[in-house]
Structure formats: structure tokens, C-alpha cells
Amino acid sequence: MVSAALQICLAYYIISILDPYIMSWQCLNRPIVVAPLAGLILGDFKTGIIMGASLESIFMGISAIGGSIPADATTSSIIAVAYTILTGADIEAGLAIALPIGTVMASIAGMFTPIWASLAAYWEKLAAECNPPKFAFQTIGFSCLTPLINVVILFFAVSYGVEGLNAFLASMPAWVMTGLGAATSMMLAVGFAILTSMIWNNEVGIFFFVGYVMVAYLGMATLPIAILGAAIAITMFMGEKRSIDLKNSMAASAAKTDEEDFF
Amino acid sequence: MEKKVLTPEEKKVLKSMFFRSHLVFTSFNMVKMEANGFTITMAPAIESIYKDDMEGKREAYLRHQNFFNTHAVPFSFIAGLAYAMEKEHKEKNSIDGQTIESIKAALMGPTAGMFDSLFFNCLRIIAAGIGIGLCAEGSILGTLIFILLYGVTQSIVKYFFVNWGYVYGTSFIDMVFSSGLMGALTKAASVLGLIMVGAMTAQMVSVPLNWTLNVGQTSVVIGDVLNSIFPGLLGVILLFTLVRLIKKGARPTQLILGIFVFALVGAFFRIF
Numbered sequence: 001m002v003s004a005a006l007q008i009c010l011a012y013y014i015i016s017i018l019d020p021y022i023m024s025w026q027c028l029n030r031p032i033v034v035a036p037l038a039g040l041i042l043g044d045f046k047t048g049i050i051m052g053a054s055l056e057s058i059f060m061g062i063s064a065i066g067g068s069i070p071a072d073a074t075t076s077s078i079i080a081v082a083y084t085i086l087t088g089a090d091i092e093a094g095l096a097i098a099l100p101i102g103t104v105m106a107s108i109a110g111m112f113t114p115i116w117a118s119l120a121a122y123w124e125k126l127a128a129e130c131n132p133p134k135f136a137f138q139t140i141g142f143s144c145l146t147p148l149i150n151v152v153i154l155f156f157a158v159s160y161g162v163e164g165l166n167a168f169l170a171s172m173p174a175w176v177m178t179g180l181g182a183a184t185s186m187m188l189a190v191g192f193a194i195l196t197s198m199i200w201n202n203e204v205g206i207f208f209f210v211g212y213v214m215v216a217y218l219g220m221a222t223l224p225i226a227i228l229g230a231a232i233a234i235t236m237f238m239g240e241k242r243s244i245d246l247k248n249s250m251a252a253s254a255a256k257t258d259e260e261d262f263f
Numbered sequence: 264m265e266k267k268v269l270t271p272e273e274k275k276v277l278k279s280m281f282f283r284s285h286l287v288f289t290s291f292n293m294v295k296m297e298a299n300g301f302t303i304t305m306a307p308a309i310e311s312i313y314k315d316d317m318e319g320k321r322e323a324y325l326r327h328q329n330f331f332n333t334h335a336v337p338f339s340f341i342a343g344l345a346y347a348m349e350k351e352h353k354e355k356n357s358i359d360g361q362t363i364e365s366i367k368a369a370l371m372g373p374t375a376g377m378f379d380s381l382f383f384n385c386l387r388i389i390a391a392g393i394g395i396g397l398c399a400e401g402s403i404l405g406t407l408i409f410i411l412l413y414g415v416t417q418s419i420v421k422y423f424f425v426n427w428g429y430v431y432g433t434s435f436i437d438m439v440f441s442s443g444l445m446g447a448l449t450k451a452a453s454v455l456g457l458i459m460v461g462a463m464t465a466q467m468v469s470v471p472l473n474w475t476l477n478v479g480q481t482s483v484v485i486g487d488v489l490n491s492i493f494p495g496l497l498g499v500i501l502l503f504t505l506v507r508l509i510k511k512g513a514r515p516t517q518l519i520l521g522i523f524v525f526a527l528v529g530a531f532f533r534i535f
Contacts, residue, residue, distance in 0.1 A: 022285065023414065025413070026383070027409070032405065036398075052398045052406060053395045060391055117294045122516075123295075132310060136306070140303075179529065179531065179535065182530055182535040183522055187294050192502055193508075194330065195364070199460065201453045201457070209461055210458050211459055211461025212462065212465045214461075216493075217494065221376055222372035225373075225459065229369070230455060232454060236454055
């Protein structure tokens with residue numbers, strides 16, 4: 001089982017680096033690509049391709065919108081394909097095994113999210129050094145290291161079963177898990193606070209709350225908000241334009257009067 | 264607007280930005296999301312614009328280290344536009360840093376929604392529909408067609424987008440600048456930017472309070488009470504506390520560590 005687990009982990013690692021980190025298509029990590037690739041690595045290309053079709057149909061509707069990276073379809077597909085090829089089980093059996101492994105991976109990886117987030121301050125300092133090769137090397141290198149945590153979890157889950165990992169999760173005090181979850185959801189406020197402090201302007205600051213209310217009370221999506229916002233902004237632009245034009249024409253007529261006085 | 268002819272250097276920078284714009288999710292994190300990818304993409308532009316101006320360069324890098332999040336395809340359009348704005352900022356000083364921030368902030372929300380619908384919810388389904396049929400018969404062609412339709416098209420669109428962002432961005436800024444309306448644009452951009460940041464704050468920032476006060480027989484869920492006053496009140500309070508601290512000169516490291524400790528202590532006393 002150990003050598004099979006190593007192969008699965010290799011397939012998982014290659015795919016998670018390739019997409020989204022290198023290509024950002026969120027295309028190569030779809031089951032229809034992942035399953036044939038896993039099949040190729042595990043030595044049964046044909047089964048991989050056929051399973052890719054059924055796995056893609058299963059996972060097609062499951063989506064993560066707005067920047068969060070969908071991983072479950074990828075992990076589940078790899079595990080399902082690997083089990084089918086290595087043990088001769090059918091696709092349902094493979095998916096049944098994939099589900100608890102995926103859940104454990106998500107909860108352990110979730111514990112690291114606030115830790116990765118706290119590196120944001122380091123990246124900022126690094127960017128300020130104005131050394132782009134160093135910045136690119138460290139950020140990309142870091143992206144290649146983070147999937148290793150999932151790889152290790154996957155390895156133990158496949159070779160020794162998920163019971164041990166579940167026992168580890170259960171042994172953690174509940175408040176640590178809740179605390180890390182709370183930290184993750186509040187950290188985004190830091191990013192937004194930096195952005196807000198950059199574009200804040202006392203004269204028009206109240207418009208922050210216009211956008212806020214459109215979502216919090218009216219439940220609007222971003223595109224309609226952007227259209228209404230653009231209408232407000234264009235109206236404001238025209239108003240400013242008129243006052244600038246007026247100022248210019250006044251200055252021009254003042255200049256004219258000066259000229260007349262001169263003659 | 265007259266069509267701008269690109270110099271060899273601009274072409275080189277745009278080409279490099281196109282390749283780099285594939286690194287959208289590089290060290291993606293929950294504080295600034297795609298900021299690292301944006302910084303990497305902007306690096307060739309910033310290097311070519313600022314050259315020896317270390318102070319300007321530093322400011323530009325920090326500007327593009329700010330929170331950024333959108334779909335990977337319009338990412339390259341906004342990067343091209345940011346290149347145009349940085350160039351105008353340095354060469355003619357016509358557009359200020361705050362306006363660059365505002366325009367980026369105004370564009371990220373709506374483009375994310377638009378392109379998620381276009382690519383993720385539409386093109387992906389079509390491509391998968393064609394691919395699944397072929398794969399079910401055991402043909403790898405299905406996978407290849409899926410990659411071609413859903414993956415490679417993204418890169419093609421990205422290539423045009425980074426160029427359009429730069430060319431149209433430059434001519435638009437030139438037009439506004441020559442008609443003396445930069446002040447008006449700055450104000451309009453900050454209004455739109457603030458509206459979008461407010462909207463995104465309401466969507467994303469939350470304080471997961473889970474605190475129940477037991478007073479005699481009745482119990483009061485504090486989070487519900489606060490939300491009935493103003494939805495997401497605690498999130499807004501947290502945000503503006505952080506803004507105040509930043510204006511007073513607090514470092515991001517301190518804020519992040521503070522939140523970490525605050526969350527763990529809060530969880531220990533069961534308020535989260």
C-alpha cells in the first residue's frame with residue numbers, strides 16, 4: 001500500500017502545483033483532466049480517461065466561486081482513480097473512500113490557513129525591498145511547499161487509514177479549532193483595512209456605506225452595484241466637469257477683461 | 264481616441280506581464296488574496312517605468328501589494344491598465360496613487376462576477392459536456408478538447424486583455440488629462456472605489472461571534488442582537504478599528520498577530 005500511496009501523492013502534488021499555481025486556469029485540476037493524468041501515472045491510462053468522464057459529471061455542479069480554490073473534486077478524483085486501478089474497486093467504492101479523506105485534509109489544511117495568512121506582512125516587506133527576482137522566487141517557492149501538507153496527509157490516509165488522523169483531530173481541544181477558524185475569517189479584515197485606508201477620502205467616505213448597505217440590506221450582487229456606482233460616479237464627474245469648465249471660462253473672461261484694460 | 268503605437272520596450276513589458284499573469288494564485292492567502300500574483304505581474308512594468316527612482320519604485324510595489332481578488336482572466340486586463348496608470352503617474356504625474364488604488368478596487372468585484380459567470384459557469388460546462396462524451400468512449404481527445412476550450416482560451420483572452428488594458432488605459436488617461444478633468448476623474452474613481460470596497464466588505468468580512476448570555480431563564484444571543492441593529496456591525500467595527508490603527512502607524516504584522524491572539528483567546532472563553 002505504501003508504494004501505491006507514494007504514486008498517488010506524486011500525482012496529487014504535480015497537479016496541485018500545475019493548476020492553479022502555475023497556470024491559474026482552474027482547468028487542469030478538474031476531474032476530466034486529473035483522472036486521465038492519475039491513470040497515466042498509475043499505469044492505466046484508459047481507466048483514467050473513462051473515470052474522468054463519470055467523475056466530471058459528478059463534480060460538474062459543485063463549484064467554488066470568487067477566488068477560493070476548489071480542491072475537493074481534485075482530491076476525490078485522484079483517490080477514486082487510484083483505488084480503482086490499484087485494488088480493482090468500482091468508482092463508487094473509490095469515492096466512498098475519498099470523501100472522509102477529503103474531509104480530514106480540508107480540516108487539517110484549514111488549521112494552517114491563518115498561519116499562511118499571517119505571512120502577508122512578510123510578503124509586503126519583501127515587496128518593498130524592490131527585488132523582483134527574489135520576490136518571485138520566494139512566493140512561487142512557497143506555493144510549491146504548501147501543497148506538501150496535503151500530500152503528507154494524503155499519504156498517511158491512504159497507507160494507514162483515516163482513523164489515526166481523525167483521532168488526532170479529535171484530540172485537539174475544541175477551542176483551538178474554533179479559534180483558528182475565527183482567525184481565518186477575521187484576517188480578511190486586515191487586507192480590507194489596508195485597502196480602505198489607502199483609498200479613504202473624508203469628502204466622499206460615506207459612499208463606503210452605500211456599497212455596504214447595497215449588500216448587507218439589499219443583498220445585491222457586485223455587477224448591479226458597480227452599475228449603480230458608475231452612475232453615481234459619472235454624475236459626480238459631470239458635476240465636477242461643469243465647475244471646472246465654469247472656472248476656466250471665468251478665468252478666460254477675466255483674462256479678456258485684462259487685455260481690454262491694457263489696450 | 265487615436266490608436267496608440269507600442270514601442271518595443273512596451274511590447275516586451277506587456278509580453279512578460281502576459282506570462283506572469285498566469286501566476287494569479289501564487290501564495291494566495293486570506294489577508295490579501297491575489298496580491299502576490301499581482302505584484303509579480305506588475306514587476307516588469309514597475310522596473311521599466313521607475314528604473315532608478317527607488318522611492319517611487321518602493322511605493323509602486325507596495326501599492327500593488329494591496330488586497331486584490333478577481334477572476335484570473337480580467338486580472339490581466341486590470342494589470343495592463345495598472346501599467347498604463349503607473350506610467351502616467353511617473354511620467355506626467357497626472358494620476359495619483361490613490362486613484363490607481365481606487366480604480367483597481369472598483370474593477371475587481373464586478374469583473375470577478377462577470378467572468379466567473381462567463382468562464383466558470385458557462386464555457387466550462389460547454390467544454391466539459393463535449394469532453395465527457397468523448398472520454399466516456401475512452402478517447403483522450405475529450406480531455407484535450409476540454410483543456411483547449413476551457414484552459415487555452417483563457418490564456419488567449421488574457422493576452423489581448425493585458426494589451427487592451429494598457430492601450431485603452433493610456434489613451435483614456437491622456438484624453439482626461441488633456442481636457443483638464445483629472446481632478447474630476449480622481450473624485451469619481453474614489454467614489455466608485457469606496458462603494459465597491461464597502462460592498463466587498465459586507466460580502467467577505469465577518470466576525471463569527473457565537474456568544475450566548477444567560478440571564479436567569481432567558482438567553483441572549485449577542486451576535487443576533489448586534490446584527491439586528493446593523494447587519495455585520497462587528498465586522499464594520501473591526502474594519503474601522505484596523506483602519507484607525509493603520510493611520511496611527513500600526514504594522515500589518517502587529518494587526519495580524521493581534522487578530523490571531525484575539526481569536527484564540529476569544530475561542531478559549533467561548534465567545535466565538
